[in-house]
Every structure is written in C-alpha cells, then in structure tokens.
Amino acid sequence: MDRLQLEHSEVDQVNRLLDRHADELWPLDTEEALHRAAVLAHQLPERTQDRVAAFRLEQTSGVLCISGYKVDQDRLGPTPSHWRDRPDRSPAHREELALVMLGSLLGHPFAWATQQDGRLIHDVVPIKGHEHEQLGSSSEALLTWHTEDAFHPLRGDYLTFACLRNPYAAATTVGYADHLDLPDGAREVLMQERFGIRPDESHLAKNNSEPGMDAFDDINEMQRNPDLVAVLFGDPAQPYIRADPYFMIVPDGDQEAQWALDALVKAMDNAMFDMVLDGGDFCFIDNYRVVHGRKPFTPRHDGTDRWLKRINLTLDLRKSRSARPVAAVRAIH
Template sequence: MYKLELNADEVRDIERLLDDVEGEFGALDTEESLKLATLHAQELPRDVRARINAFRLGELDGVLVVSGYRVDQERVGPTPGHWRERPEPSTSRREELLLLMIGSLLGDPFAWGTQQDGRLIHDVLPIAGHENEQLGSSSEALLTWHTEDAFHPLRGDFLLLGCLRNPYGAQTTVGYVDALELPESVRDVLFEPRFGIRPDESHLAKNNSDAEGKAFEDIEEMDRAPEPIAVLFGDRNAPFVRADPYFMDVAEGDDEARSALDAFAKAMDDRMFDVVLGDGDFIVIDNYRVVHGRKPFKARHDGTDRWLKRINITVDLRKSRASRPARDDRAIR
C-alpha cells in the first residue's frame, strides 16, 4: 500500500481551491460539473497530481491512500440511516467535489443505473436490516473480498472511496493478485473462461427504488446465466484479476475449475490485510490488480456510524457508450 500524507501547505491549498471553485458547480452529477471537475483537478497540488498519475500508470502500489484532509464533522452532520436519506443539498458537498477531482485525475467517473438508483456518488453506510447481507451497507457480516462489480464487462478500472467518519475503526480488507503463489496447473485453469459471476445484490431490483426497464432485465439474465469468464487475464507473469467468490459458480461436473477456484480463494485469504480509513482519508483501489472487502463491525444507527463516499472510475468512457442512453449520460443501463 502506498500512502500519500498531505502536508500543511497542501491541505491549505486544497481547501483554498475548494473555496474558490465550489460556487461554479451546480449538481455534481451533471456532465457540466464533471467537465469542471476535470478542469479544476489540474489545480490540485503538483505532488498530489504527480503521485496519482503515477498510480494511474501502474508505477505505484495497487492501493493508494491519501491522508491529511480535514472533515468538518459539524458541517457534514449525522450519518444518514440509508443512502436514500442523504441530505439535500448535500452537507458533504466539498468532500464529494474533492472526490470527483481526484477521480478525474484517474479517468472518468461513471454510474450504474442499477445501483443506488443510478447515483454517480454513492453513500456507503450501515443500514438497519442489512446487517448480514453481502452489501456495502452490511455491518455484522464479513463483506467477502471481491473485484468491484466483477460480474460486468464494463466494471470500473479504479474504485475511489472518501471517508467522512469511521469512529470504531472498521477495517477495509485488501489483497493483491501479484502476491499469490499458485501452482502452474492452477494458474492455467484460472486463465480459462470456466467461471461464472452473478451480479452482487446491490444491483438487484429489491435494492433499488425504481427497478423496471431493460437494465434490470439484463441483470436478471446475468443472474440466471452468467457468461463464463477467466479469473486471471492479461500478462501471465503479472495478471489482472476478476473475481467475487461469494457470487461465483463453475459448470456442473467441472471439478478441475472448482478446485482451482478454491485454491485461488485460499491463497488470497492468506494474503489479505487490513486498512483502517480515518476521517478525511481517500483510498484508490486498482480494480484490476487488487480485491477488497470489509471486516464485520457493530453499527450504532445513531448518526455516528461509519460513512464513506464512493465513485467508480473508467479509463475509457467510450467503451460503455452503447450501454448509456446519451453521450452525456454517465449511467450504464
């Protein structure tokens, strides 16, 4: 993990930049705001831009944590009880704007029409009733490690999270595919398209307000009959990864694929380590090189719970054009 600690001058420059430009933005999920975020991202401190660019190019570790930004806890107010209950206008608008600027240095933020009602910026927080679900809104269950949106061919290249608060030190877990030592016979199988990944539950109709239309029909089809894919791909000596074991299947009778998947999962389990995000920390995860999850914690549901902001980043927005209703619509449907 590579950690970038902002110094006092960099924090001051970032806060001054937010002061200067915040008034130029309307709703942050519009194409105009995203263009402005890309423009103003180039005014972030030079060293911050240089390190994030190095990370984008794969020159740094697959996990980057940027620390030192200060969150005004009184301004952001209590943690909502549900992502639908986020205050409007957002009390964490400054943090969301900084999130978009950092994301714009990596690529283009995008949304899913089938996740959190198509919002570009997600709220990750514990929801009462989700305690034992395989969702980012769970708490008491182990959120099994995974590639973000592993089931979908248009999944993001990077995942970016900003921590508003984490009072009990809930642990994010991360693991690197590069760190795995696998027998060549297992690696051979993992490079073959013999594995299915079903959509995770955040994309299902039951977890969205308006769950009609072709996008949800496609999700249902992916759930019924996932397309066989390879777990490892790219350079054999430094492979990329696409996996979500909790939602993965192999063809009936393919014992070799099942054994390889089990060996892969055990090897990754043995290599996972913890990252505790504090107030004002931003973490960037390379979604092709690293898997992530979260350890259980006890939610309070009293307005003081862990609260993260999340966006997905693609390095090639054009590849999803056929799945977006319009050029200036960032939601894949």
C-alpha cells in the same frame, strides 16, 4: 499499499480550490460540472498529481491512500441511515468535489442505473436490516473480498472512496492479485473462460427504488445465465483479476475449475490485509490489480456511524457508450 500524507500547505491549497469552486460545481453529477472538475483537478497540489499519475501508470501498488485533509464533522451532521436519505444539498459536497477532482486525475466517473438508483456518488453506510448481507451497507458480517462489479464487462478500472468518518475503525480489507501463492497449474486454469460471476446484491431490483426498470432485465439474465469468463488475465506472471467468489459458479462437472477457484480463494484469504480508513482519507483502489472487502463491525444506527463516499471510475467511457442513452449520461443501463 501506498500512502501520501498531505502537508499543511497542500491541504490549504486543496481547501482554497474548494472554497473558490464549491458553489459553481453544484450540482456535481452533471456533464458540465464533471468537465469543469476535470479541468480544475490540474490545480491540485503537484505532488498529489504526481502520485496519482504514478498509480495510474502502475508504478506503485494497487492501493493509494491520500491523508491529511480534515473533515468538518459539524458541517456533515449525522450519518444518514440509508443511502436514499441523501438531502438535495449534500453536506459533504466539499468532500464529494475533492473526490471527483482527485478521481478525474485517474479516469472518468460513471454510475450504474441498477445501483443506488443510478447515482454517481454513492453513500456507503451501515443500513438496518442489511447487517448480514453481502452489501456495502452490511456491517455484522464479513464482506467477502471481491473485484467491484466483477460480473459486468464494463466494471470500473478504479474504485475510489472518501472517508468522512469511521469512529470505530472498521477495516476495509485489500489483497493484491499479482503475488499470489497458487499451486502448480491453477494459474493456467484461472486464465481460461471457465467461471461464471453472478451480479452482486447491490444491483438487484429489490435493493433499488424502481425495481420495474428495464435495466434489471439484463441483470436478471446475467443472474440466470452468467457468461463464462477468465478470473486472471493479462500477464500470467503478474495477472489482473476479475473475481467475486461469493457470487461465482463453475459449470457442473468442471472439477478442475472448482479446484483452481478454491485455490485462489485460499491464497487470497491468506494474502488479505486490513486498511482502516479514517475521516479525511481519500482512497484509490485499482480494480484490476486488487480485490477488497470489509471486516465485520457493530453499527450504532445513531447518526455517528462510519460513512464513506464512493465513486467508480473508468479509463474509457467509449466502451460503455452503447449502454448509455446519450453521451452526456454517465449511468450504464
């Protein structure tokens, strides 16, 4: 994992940029604001731009954490009890803008019509009743490692987090795909289209406010009948990964595929390590090179819980053009 510790002068530079443009870039989820943020991102400290470019060019590990920014906890107020509770004027607008600008150095923010009601910026907070689910909003159960939105061919190239607070140091888990200790023959099998990945819980109609939306028809179809895909791809010696074992199946009778998948799970379980995000950390995860999850923790549900902002990034908006109603809409339907 790579860490960039911002110096005081660099934090000042970021804050001045936010001071100057926070009002102008409200709301943040419009095409105009995203365009403007991408231009302003070139005023971020040069060392930050340099490290993000190195990360994009795969010269560094698949995880980059930028630390040193200070979050004004009083301005934030209490952690919401549900992502739906986002107020019109987000108290974390500065951190959201910082995340969008940093992300714009890497790729293009996009959303899913079928996740968190199509919002571009997600809130990751523990939700009462979700404690034991396989969801970002779970807490007491291990969130098993996964590629973000692994089931979908248009999944993001990167996943980004801004940590607003994490008072009990709940650990995100991370594992690299390119150094796995796999038994002979497993790698070859994992590179073949022999694995089905069903949509994860966050895309199900029951976890959104408009369950009748057409976009859920496609999700339901992928649920019933997932395409068979490869789990490893690219360079066999340093492969990319697409996996979410909790939601995966192999066709009946394909014992070799099941063996290879089991071997992958075992190898990755052994390779996972903890990454504790703290308030003010901005974290970038390469969704092709790295899988992630989260260790269990005990939520408080009293307004002081862990709170992350999350944005998906793609390197290529054109790939999803036919799945977005107009070019200026970033939500994939």
